[in-house]
Amino acid sequence: MxxxxxxxxxxxxxxxxxxxxxxxxxxxxxxxxxxxxxxxxxxxxxxxxxxxxxxxxxxxxxxxxxxxxxxxxxxxxxxxxxxxxxxxxxxxxxxxxxxxxxxSGDAESFTATVNFLEQRRTIYDSLIRNHIKTGVSYPKAASLALDELKAPHGTISLSEPNNILGYHYVKSIQSLGSKIEPLxxxxxxxxxxxxxxxxxxxxxxxxxxxxxxxxxxxxxxxxxxxxxxxxxxxxxxxxxxxQFHSWDMYWPFLKYRLIQSSPDELNSIYEAEEGLEKRLAAVALKAESFFEFMEAVKTKRYTWTRIQRLCTHILVNAKKEEMPNTExxxxxxxxxxxxxxxxxxxxxxxxxxxxxxxxxxxxxxxxxxxxxxxxxxxxxxxxxxxxxxxxxxxxxxxxxxxxxxx
Amino acid sequence: MxxxxxxxxxxxxxxxxxxxxxxxxxxxxxxxxxxxxxxxxxxxxxxxxxxxxxxxxxxxxxxxxxxxxxxxxxxxxxxxxxxxxxxxxxxxxxxxxxxxxxxSGDAESFTATVNFLEQRRTIYDSLIRNHIKTGVSYPKAASLALDELKAPHGTISLSEPNNILGYHYVKSIQSLGSKIEPLxxxxxxxxxxxxxxxxxxxxxxxxxxxxxxxxxxxxxxxxxxxxxxxxxxxxxxxxxxxQFHSWDMYWPFLKYRLIQSSPDELNSIYEAEEGLEKRLAAVALKAESFFEFMEAVKTKRYTWTRIQRLCTHILVNAKKEEMPNTExxxxxxxxxxxxxxxxxxxxxxxxxxxxxxxxxxxxxxxxxxxxxxxxxxxxxxxxxxxxxxxxxxxxxxxxxxxxxxx
The missing domain is CATH 3.40.50 (Rossmann fold)
Structure with missing residues (x-):
């Protein structure tokens, strides 16, 4: 079968x-x-x-x-x-x-992009780092870096969310040496x-x-x-x-946990870094809803998604040592x-x-x-x-x- | 004045x-x-x-x-x-x-009781410890120990909650060397x-x-x-x-925190000891209300009040190192x-x-x-x-x- x-x-x-x-x-x-x-x-x-x-x-x-x-x-x-x-x-x-x-809709262009970037791994990573220093988010930096490398025709754009996922599926298949054929x-x-x-x-x-x-x-x-x-x-x-589930439902728990945690506890959470978690705690004290909270904490550097993931980890108490490495x-x-x-x-x-x-x-x-x-x-x-x-x-x-x- | x-x-x-x-x-x-x-x-x-x-x-x-x-x-x-x-x-x-x-209603009997027990501190403490080993609560053990010491007429009973508080007020005044007169x-x-x-x-x-x-x-x-x-x-x-405040109001937060905490985190809470906190976490998973939860966790050894205090500390995240010594x-x-x-x-x-x-x-x-x-x-x-x-x-x-x- x-x-x-x-x-x-x-x-x-x-x-x-x-x-x-x-x-x-x-x-x-x-x-x-x-x-x-x-x-x-x-x-x-x-x-x-x-x-x-x-x-x-x-x-x-x-x-x-x-x-x-x-x-x-x-x-x-x-x-x-x-x-x-x-x-x-x-x-x-x-x-x-x-x-x-x-x-994109074309599987070969994903393979071509993975190959193109794997051959330029060092420079690609350093270009991404430079963009991040200017204050943009990781996905934005990765997309800008790809543009700078002047990828040839037949590669994909990494500014589209499903292209990004597809790119990583194909890359994972390659690193794993899996026989899975991507379509x-x-x-x-x-x-x-x-x-x-x-x-x-x-x-x-x-x-x-x-x-x-x-x-x-x-x-x-x-x-x-x-x-x-x-x-x-x-x-x-x-x-x-x-009810259907939404962040509004968990907002009282998230607010409670942000107010209740010690700085060390917050810092032990996966993806808590650079004092972002402290800002979340300070803002939570004054926010009445999840939306109000998110609007007050998001920045160009930290996308809505990045912050929501951190909020999820705080809610669930997912510690750095409980989360996996990329591989x-x-x-x-x-x-x-x-x-x-x-x-x-x-x-x-x-x-x-x-x-x-x-x-x-x-x-x-x-x-x-x-x-x-x-x-x-x-x-x-x-x-x-x-x-x-x-x-x-x-x-x-x-x-x-x-x-x-x- | x-x-x-x-x-x-x-x-x-x-x-x-x-x-x-x-x-x-x-x-x-x-x-x-x-x-x-x-x-x-x-x-x-x-x-x-x-x-x-x-x-x-x-x-x-x-x-x-x-x-x-x-x-x-x-x-x-x-x-x-x-x-x-x-x-x-x-x-x-x-x-x-x-x-x-x-x-009691008689201030001198409090002073008399404090003096009587201070002179018998070592034996009183060891009698209390023996009673605790039989599985009774601390207040009960203290009251039983006093009975065994055959306190003379003119001392108070330590089985009544306000007498216990009064006893400790008078004892604190004495240890502090305060000039406050107890009435x-x-x-x-x-x-x-x-x-x-x-x-x-x-x-x-x-x-x-x-x-x-x-x-x-x-x-x-x-x-x-x-x-x-x-x-x-x-x-x-x-x-x-x-609304008026009651434990029912805080039950969702307590339950959340008991489910969410790591064993180390729970153990770092003031008054968490002897695995009691682990029992609370296991029971919380199955309890729908605070009352149901308390009924399931209280024992002869751990009074309702003792457990409620621990629940308060868990709710507030009051750590052992944040709470004072007796003096x-x-x-x-x-x-x-x-x-x-x-x-x-x-x-x-x-x-x-x-x-x-x-x-x-x-x-x-x-x-x-x-x-x-x-x-x-x-x-x-x-x-x-x-x-x-x-x-x-x-x-x-x-x-x-x-x-x-x-």
Whole structure:
């Protein structure tokens, strides 16, 4: 059986994701599609809209056959570490292709860019450092440095978020010496950061979330952009837990923790550096909402995303020593769900998997899984009273989901 | 001008307190009454029902002339340390008498008991240790040890909470070599721990709080037990902040912190010992309310109060190294409010005060005041949204209250 891999967050699953899954199956000619999906906290340093279980269900109903959780150690990271963790898992489960969405749409241009920059590693890094000294963010500096190197035709632009991720997927595949073949699907209609709807059926997850949280919006406003399965999952989530998750929900805890921590404790948090954490603590004292807080702390140097990631680590108490180095591998792969075909693939191939599969949280131990437990419990605490307890208990009792047919 | 001191919490101020203040003035023949009052968190490890400002107002309207805050370092402590902090402040401001409420009502019997036990210190301490080994709490062990020593007639029973406090006041006065003369007023009608009303005008603060939080209770149910000034203050508090404070309000933060902390962090908290903190963390994961949590963790060895104090320290992140030794002195005295007479006393005598008076939080620095700031900010976080921010800002901008006349 041939497996194609995808790296996803499904926050929430929408028509663009469905298009990507279908294209993956078609382009790769694979029998099964394996998704590595961020758990409770996502790459941009945000809590997921709904639990990993609800998002796993959306994935399975729409074409994914196996869903593994990308551990907190990798899901809440800059592109390089995020990509490395995801690729290590897809390689460990024997995927022969990876199919990612990108602004470019041409897989060879990613390989060409990786090769071009690898040959110029030293100068590229020093150009990036020079730009950072002028006060710009890392992603901006990396993109400017690439421009200066006058990359030839046939390389990609690194100013687009999905191109950056794709670049790191391909780079990880190369460093790992993996046999995974990278494929890419050009994103349709919507750009990653779009906040408004621009097409009648395809919208970015960002614009969908924005509409969900708007007073005049809600579920009806996003209906045309999501498959039926997503709508059903979101409705069930509201019925079960009354709310979707957002930073607003965790703001009281973040503020509390920023006020309560000693400077040493804050400094021990992953990505706390250069006194940024002290500024966060001082601003928190005066801010009434998460948005007000973020507006007051962001700068040209520290992007919204960079600060949100630090806030996530403060919320979860993720220490420097608990987080991986760029090249580290996940310790385990938590299986979140499977289709009938996925189960078959698992039974046939798991003997060759190069990382342990975990179905129950209590069945494994280690720094990474402890962090995942903590992150899920804290994710659950955002809900009120008994709903919080209900989600928290799901975290340690929920076996992988199984969908017989779609 | 002659000053009498009282040590209070006023949670809330009731008719029994009014009786005590009037008796203090009468017995001592003092010109002014100086109160040392616990700040946001109280001796039994609880958040105060209303802010220190609201309680200061109650005190001033009912006969206190100066109100100083007993810092967090001393207010959240077992009787010995609590008493030591309070007496050091009353001594520093030049009180010539202390008047405390007690079950005994006879000041000489307190002095007799202190003398009796000081002469038997070694054997008394070893008897206490033996009782603790059988699994009973410290207060229980101390009371049993005193019984075994067959204290003569004219000594007090150490099984009553106000007698224990009084004993430690008198002991502190002696160790300090202070000239303060101890006086005591026998408590009327209500016992400290009474949960139900037993008289038509005097009720314990415990029973008053219980009735306030009962669905059928509320402000009307306690009217007969509190002076008009208290009623007015409580009504204003509800109008301004919508809620009274209780542990329920802080439970989400405590639960979050217990789940989020590393074992080392929990162990660094004051009074965390013998793995008790690990048990709290494990139980918190499964408890939906503070009451459910407390019921599950309390034992014969660890009283409700002992555990509540530890919970307060965990909530506030009060570390072992931030808390005082038994004999330590407060670093400063925060002035919360004054009457016209109190102001006169202050102006005439502050040159002789042996500890610095602080009127603005920003005017002083040190471990003790940092802890007080943190405790007040966290106390404010219990309220919702803008109310929380309002109370938090009062903490660093509110000057001492002044009441021209009552």
């Amino acid at each position: 041939k497996a194609a891999g995808v790296v996803v967050e499904y926050n929430p699953f929408h028509n663009g994701h469905l298009y990507h899954l279908n294209a993956t199956r078609e382009m790769s000619q694979a029998d099964v599609v394996i998704a590595v999906m961020s758990g409770n906290f996502l790459q941009r340093g945000e809590p997921a809209l709904v639990s990993k279980w609800a998002r796993t269900k959306m994935a399975l109903m729409n074409g994914a056959d196996l869903v593994f959780e990308l551990p907190y150690q990798f899901s809440t990271q800059k592109a390089e570490v995020f990509a490395n963790g995801a690729i290590k898992i897809l390689d460990a489960v024997g995927c022969s292709t990876l199919c990612f969405g990108s602004e 890419t699907v050009k994103r349709k209609s919507a750009n990653y950061h779009d906040e408004d709807f621009a097409s009648s059926t395809i919208a970015s997850a960002t614009s969908i979330r924005k509409s969900l949280f708007t007073r005049s919006g809600g579920l009806d406003s996003i209906k045309q952009y999501i498959p039926d399965g997503t709508m059903q999952s979101l409705e069930e989530y509201l019925a079960d837990f009354l 580290d591998s996940p310790e385990y792969m938590r299986l979140l769900g499977m289709s009938r075909l996925g189960k078959l693939y698992l039974n046939r191939n798991k003997g060759h998997f190069t990382l342990p599969v975990v179905s129950k949280l209590s069945a494994f131990s280690g720094i990474g899984i402890e962090l995942d437990k903590r992150a899920s419990y804290i994710y659950a605490l955002g809900l009120a009273g008994s709903k919080s307890q209900k989600l928290l208990e799901m975290e340690y009792s929920q076996p992988p989901l199984f969908i017989e047919k779609r | 002659k000053a009498a001191g009282v040590v209070v919490e006023y949670n809330p101020f009731h008719n029994g307190h009014l009786y005590h203040l009037n008796a203090t003035r009468e017995m001592s023949q003092a010109d002014v009454v100086i109160a040392v009052m616990s700040g946001n968190f109280l001796q039994r490890g609880e958040p105060a029902l209303v802010s220190k400002w609201a309680r200061t107002k109650m005190a001033l309207m009912n006969g206190a002339d100066l109100v100083f805050e007993l810092p967090y370092q001393f207010s959240t402590q077992k009787a010995e340390v609590f008493a030591n902090g309070a007496i050091k402040i009353l001594d520093a401001v030049g009180c010539s008498t202390l008047c405390f409420g007690s079950e 005591t007023v026998k408590r009327k009608s209500a016992n400290y721990h009474d949960e139900d009303f037993a008289s038509s005008t005097i009720a314990s603060a415990t029973s008053i709080r219980k009735s306030l939080f009962t669905r059928s209770g509320g402000l009307d149910s306690i009217k007969q037990y509190i002076p008009d000034g208290t009623m007015q203050s409580l009504e204003e508090y509800l109008a301004d902040f919508l 330590d002195s407060p670093e400063y005295m925060r002035l919360l409010g004054m009457s016209r007479l109190g102001k006169l006393y202050l102006n005439r005598n502050k040159g002789h005060f042996t500890l610095p008076v602080v009127s603005k939080l920003s005017a002083f620095s040190g471990i003790g005041i940092e802890l007080d700031k943190r405790a007040s900010y966290i106390y404010a976080l219990g309220l919702a949204g803008s109310k929380s921010q309002k109370l938090l800002e009062m903490e660093y901008s509110q000057p001492p209250l002044f009441i021209e006349k009552r």
